[in-house]
Amino acid sequence: MQIDNMQTSIDIRQLNEQIEAESRFITDLTEGMNRTIVGQKHLVNSLLIGLLSDGHILLEGVPGLAKTLAIKTLASLIDAKFGRLQFTPDLLPADVIGTMIYSQKDESFKVKKGPVFANFVLADEINRAPAKVQSALLEAMQEHQVTIGDNTFALPEPFLVLATQNPIEQEGTYELPEAQVDRFMLKVIIDYPTLEEEKKIVRAHLNDSFTNPRPVIDTQRIVNARQTVKQVYIDERIEQYIADIVFATRYPQQYKLGDLEHYISFGGSPRASINLALASRACAFIKRRGYVVPEDVRDIAADVLRHRIGLSYEAEAANVKADDIVKEILNKVEVP
Numbered sequence: 001m002q003i004d005n006m007q008t009s010i011d012i013r014q015l016n017e018q019i020e021a022e023s024r025f026i027t028d029l030t031e032g033m034n035r036t037i038v039g040q041k042h043l044v045n046s047l048l049i050g051l052l053s054d055g056h057i058l059l060e061g062v063p064g065l066a067k068t069l070a071i072k073t074l075a076s077l078i079d080a081k082f083g084r085l086q087f088t089p090d091l092l093p094a095d096v097i098g099t100m101i102y103s104q105k106d107e108s109f110k111v112k113k114g115p116v117f118a119n120f121v122l123a124d125e126i127n128r129a130p131a132k133v134q135s136a137l138l139e140a141m142q143e144h145q146v147t148i149g150d151n152t153f154a155l156p157e158p159f160l161v162l163a164t165q166n167p168i169e170q171e172g173t174y175e176l177p178e179a180q181v182d183r184f185m186l187k188v189i190i191d192y193p194t195l196e197e198e199k200k201i202v203r204a205h206l207n208d209s210f211t212n213p214r215p216v217i218d219t220q221r222i223v224n225a226r227q228t229v230k231q232v233y234i235d236e237r238i239e240q241y242i243a244d245i246v247f248a249t250r251y252p253q254q255y256k257l258g259d260l261e262h263y264i265s266f267g268g269s270p271r272a273s274i275n276l277a278l279a280s281r282a283c284a285f286i287k288r289r290g291y292v293v294p295e296d297v298r299d300i301a302a303d304v305l306r307h308r309i310g311l312s313y314e315a316e317a318a319n320v321k322a323d324d325i326v327k328e329i330l331n332k333v334e335v336p
Contacts, residue, residue: 011233012233012290012291013290014290015231015232015233015290015291016288016289016290018228018231018290019228019232019285019288019289019290020288022224022225022228023225023285023286023288025216025217025221025225026048026285026286028077028216028217029048029074029077029078029216029217030044030048032073032077032213032216033070033073033074033077035210035211035213036069036073036210036211036213037066037069037070037073038193038197038200038201038204039193039194039197039200039201040065040066040070040190040193042188042190043059043066043067043070043188043190044070045286046186046188046303047070047071047074047162048282048286049186049279049282049283049286049300050160050162050185050186051074051158051160051222052222052225052226052229052282052285052286053185053226053229053275053278053279053281053282054158054226054278055184055185055186055275055278055279056141056160056161056162056163056183056184056185057160057161057162057163057184057185057186057187057188058126058163058164058165058181058184058186058187058188058307059162059163059164059165059187059188059190060164060165060166060167060187060188060189060190061164061166061167061189061190061191062166062167062192063166065190065191065192065193067162067164067190068084068122068124068164071120071122071162072122073213074120075119075120076212076213076214076215077213077214077215077216077217078119078120078215078216078217078218078219078222079215079217079218079219080118080119080120080158080219081117081118081119081120081156082118082119082120082121082122083115083116083117083118083120083121083122084115084121084122084124085115085116085121085122085123085124085137086124086125087123087124087125087126087127087128087129087133088128088129089128089129089130091129091130091133092133093132093133093135093136094114095114095133096114096115096116096133096136096137096140097113097114097116097136097137097140097146097148098111098112098113098114098116098117098146098148099111099112099114099148100112100148100149109149111148111149111151111153113148113153114146116137116140116146116155117146117153117155117156118156119156119157119158119159119160119219120160120162121137121159121160121161121162122162122163122164123137123161123162123163123164124164125164125165125166126163126164126165126176127165127173127174127175127176128173128174129174130174131174131177134174134176134180135180137161137163138180138183140155140161141159141161141183142183144157144159156219157219157223158219158222158223158226163184178266178310181307181308182269182271182307182308183271184307185275185278185279185304186275186279186300186303186304187303187306187307188303189306189323225285228285229281229282229285230281231290232281232284232285232289232290232291232292233290233291233292234277234280234281234291234292235291235292235336237336238280238292238293238294238297238336239277240336241294241297241333241334241335241336242273242276242277242280242297243273244333244334245276245297245301245305245329245330245333246267246268246270246272246273246276246305247267248267248329248332248333249264249267249268249272249305249308249309249325249326249329250266250267250268251267252264252329255329255332255333256332257328257329257332260325260328260329262312262314263311263312263314263315263318263320263325264309264310264311264312264315264325265310265311265312266309266310267308267309267310268305268308268309269308271308272304272305272308275304276297276300276301276304276305279300279303279304280292280296280297280300281296283296283299283300284296294335294336298330301326301330302323302326302327305322305326306322306323306326307322309322309325309326311325
C-alpha cells in the first residue's frame with residue numbers, strides 16, 4: 001500500500017517517531033506478562049488492544065487457562081485498581097454497582113460503591129447472572145458512569161471490563177443477548193497451551209518460580225497512549241476494506257459469497273466497522289507503526305466479528321462456525 005502525497009509521508013514519519021518513543025511501555029508490559037503467564041500470546045495481545053482502544057473484552061475458554069491471572073497481572077503492572085465480580089444466579093445489580101446504606105450515626109443515606117469502581121474489572125462467568133445484573137454492568141461499560149440513587153458517578157480512567165464465560169457448562173447459564181454481546185469490542189477464544197508450554201507451566205509451579213509483578217507504568221501513560229493511537233493514519237482504501245468486510249457479513253451475495261447466505265441470519269452492525277477500525281489502529285501502534293495496513297485488519301477481524309455474526313439453523317446443522325465465515329470473507333474480499 002502506497003501512501004500518497006508528500007505531506008502525508010512527512011506526517012507519518014513524525015508519527016512513527018512519536019509512536020516509537022511512546023510505545024516503549026508495550027515491551028515492558030509484554031515482558032511483565034510473560035514472566036507470570038506462559039504462552040497465551042493472543043490473550044496478552046488482545047488485552048493490550050482493548051486497553052489502547054478503550055474497548056471491553058469477552059473471553060471464552062475452559063476453566064484454568066489463566067484468564068483471571070492475566071487481567072490481575074496487567075492491573076499490577078499498570079499500578080491500577082482491580083475489581084473482581086463472580087457472577088452467580090442470585091447476584092443483584094446493587095452487588096455490582098453499589099447501593100445506598102442508611103447511617104444511623106448521621107441519620108442519612110450514604111453511597112457504598114461497588115466493585116465496578118476500578119480500572120480493571122473482571123466479570124467472571126458473566127453468563128451465570130440474570131439479565132438485569134448483566135445490563136447493570138453493560139450500562140457502566142457503555143456510559144463509563146454509574147447512577148446510585150440520585151447521584152451519578154464517573155468511573156475511573158482507564159476503565160476496562162474483561163468478562164469471561166465457559167463454553168462447556170450450559171446448565172444454569174443465561175445466554176448473553178445479542179445487543180449486550182455487541183458492546184464488547186473483542187470476543188477472544190482461548191485455547192489450551194501447547195505441549196512445550198504445558199511443561200513450562202508445570203516446571204514453574206513445581207519450582208515456585210513465579211514472581212509477583214511490580215508496576216512498570218502508571219494509568220496516565222495509558223491515557224496518553226490512547227490519544228496517540230487516535231492519530232494513527234487510516235487510508236481511505238483501508239476504510240473501504242473495513243466496510244467491505246463488514247458488508248460481506250450482511251450481504252454475502254454481493255461479494256460472490258452466495259453460499260454463505262443461508263448460514264448467516266444477521267451480519268455485523270456499524271459497531272463492527274467502528275471497532276474494526278479502532279482495533280486496527282491499536283494493532284498498528286503495538287507494532288510501532290503510524291499507519292494501518294491490511295494485515296492489521298485481518299489479524300483482528302475474527303476477534304471483532306465472531307460475536308457479531310448471527311448463525312442460522314443451517315449453519316448449526318452443518319457445524320459452520322462464525323470463524324469459518326470470517327475466514328471465507330477475508331479470503332474473498334479484495335485487499336487494497
